[in-house]
Amino acid sequence: MSKAIRIGLIGYGFMGRTHSNAYSQVGHFFPKDKLTAGHHIVRQAVCGRDEAKVKDFAEKWGYASHETDWRKLVARADIDAIDICTPNDSHAEIALECIKHGKMILCEKPLALNGAQGEKMVEAVEKSGLPNLVWYNYRFLPAVTLAKNIVAAGELGRVFHYRANFLQDWTISTELPQGGAGLWRLDAAAAGSGVTGDLLAHCIDTARWINGDITEVSAMTETFIKERVHTATGKVHPVTIDDACIFLCRFENGSLAQFESTRYARGHKALYTFEINGEKKSLQWDLHDLNRLNYFDHAVPGDRRGWASIHTSDGDHPYSGNWWVPGLCLGYEHSFTHALAEFLKSLDDPKAPKAYPDFRHALGTQYVCDAVLESAKTKQWVKVKKA
Numbered sequence: 001m002s003k004a005i006r007i008g009l010i011g012y013g014f015m016g017r018t019h020s021n022a023y024s025q026v027g028h029f030f031p032k033d034k035l036t037a038g039h040h041i042v043r044q045a046v047c048g049r050d051e052a053k054v055k056d057f058a059e060k061w062g063y064a065s066h067e068t069d070w071r072k073l074v075a076r077a078d079i080d081a082i083d084i085c086t087p088n089d090s091h092a093e094i095a096l097e098c099i100k101h102g103k104m105i106l107c108e109k110p111l112a113l114n115g116a117q118g119e120k121m122v123e124a125v126e127k128s129g130l131p132n133l134v135w136y137n138y139r140f141l142p143a144v145t146l147a148k149n150i151v152a153a154g155e156l157g158r159v160f161h162y163r164a165n166f167l168q169d170w171t172i173s174t175e176l177p178q179g180g181a182g183l184w185r186l187d188a189a190a191a192g193s194g195v196t197g198d199l200l201a202h203c204i205d206t207a208r209w210i211n212g213d214i215t216e217v218s219a220m221t222e223t224f225i226k227e228r229v230h231t232a233t234g235k236v237h238p239v240t241i242d243d244a245c246i247f248l249c250r251f252e253n254g255s256l257a258q259f260e261s262t263r264y265a266r267g268h269k270a271l272y273t274f275e276i277n278g279e280k281k282s283l284q285w286d287l288h289d290l291n292r293l294n295y296f297d298h299a300v301p302g303d304r305r306g307w308a309s310i311h312t313s314d315g316d317h318p319y320s321g322n323w324w325v326p327g328l329c330l331g332y333e334h335s336f337t338h339a340l341a342e343f344l345k346s347l348d349d350p351k352a353p354k355a356y357p358d359f360r361h362a363l364g365t366q367y368v369c370d371a372v373l374e375s376a377k378t379k380q381w382v383k384v385k386k387a
Ligand SMILES: NC(=O)c1ccc[n+]([C@@H]2O[C@H](COP(=O)([O-])OP(=O)(O)OC[C@H]3O[C@@H](n4cnc5c(N)ncnc54)[C@H](O)[C@@H]3O)[C@@H](O)[C@H]2O)c1
Pocket: 010, 011, 012, 013, 014, 015, 016, 047, 048, 049, 070, 085, 086, 087, 088, 090, 108, 109, 110, 135, 136, 137, 180, 181, 182, 183, 198
């Protein structure tokens, strides 16, 4: 008999919606025979602080019940797994409470506000043996997984360079407050950091997954708008997040890298790109054209050599065969469904290697973020702790 995983979702904002969409899709596109095997999702309860809004969300997204206090939700006997979709300052507290109550955890990124918090989460979850996942979702886009598979097969030969950007432009206005729905990202107390933990953390997760560990970093950050009104007090307060961050680093495999992220690149909404240059091949990916992986193969005869653009929608591309017919596109939301399918697969077969980042892997990414922020402060190269 397939086992039900009864989900309790905390937070019904942007990520609450993407995850709810994944919960409703996964059983249709990555089906399990409910009579014989595996695990399937049940949308058991959602928690938010506003009773009317959370009730409305539960009805709209098919949750059987709702709560207004996350501690009550975590303590409920009819919940198997908690999905943490709240701002970063609550991840550690909620996760530690989940572990006390024996709940599996699916936690949004970044893992925590900093490495010290993350270490407590890793220690507790590993001691408990509870399954745990962090939603670094970009890995699960077919083109990104294909890039990982090509590198893992050794096809690039020696890797020389890794380059990643995540560019946005939504905080340029001085009128924007800090704090409140969505805008907690501008408040260091709630977010931990600015673009480093919010955007570069994604780039770092993908990079570490594809190209291995980062050993040392040298960074600079800037806060372009120094003061903003805080929604909690109505008063002007200093802004202490990083609005932009650029860092250089070395990977354990000897390759050199540069990463850049900003919310001040006028014209760019979410331009996440990466490029990897190896001895034999190069790869390039762009979130704005997410179904394509650009691929350069030096083995092709010189007169026909050039960048090819692979549309990763064929049945033999990662995840694509579970969806439509070749040539049709997938989108951002599918990455969450794929992450969830991998999580369920690992519950079916706990000994198989996991394709998703767990708390320990996310701690490694947190350590890189911490080293980047320290380097920007001290203006020195900083060694990255090993997770
Ligand atoms: N994986 C990704 O691509 C991605 C994208 C965006 C955000 N995130 C991460 O997801 C998390 C949430 O971000 P978001 O964009 O959904 O934020 P959001 O502001 O849209 O939603 C946050 C939700 O948390 C709720 N909340 C806050 N405190 C709460 C509490 N004490 N009890 C119950 N509910 C509470 C809010 O009411 C809101 O519903 C963050 O950690 C963020 O870094 C990840």
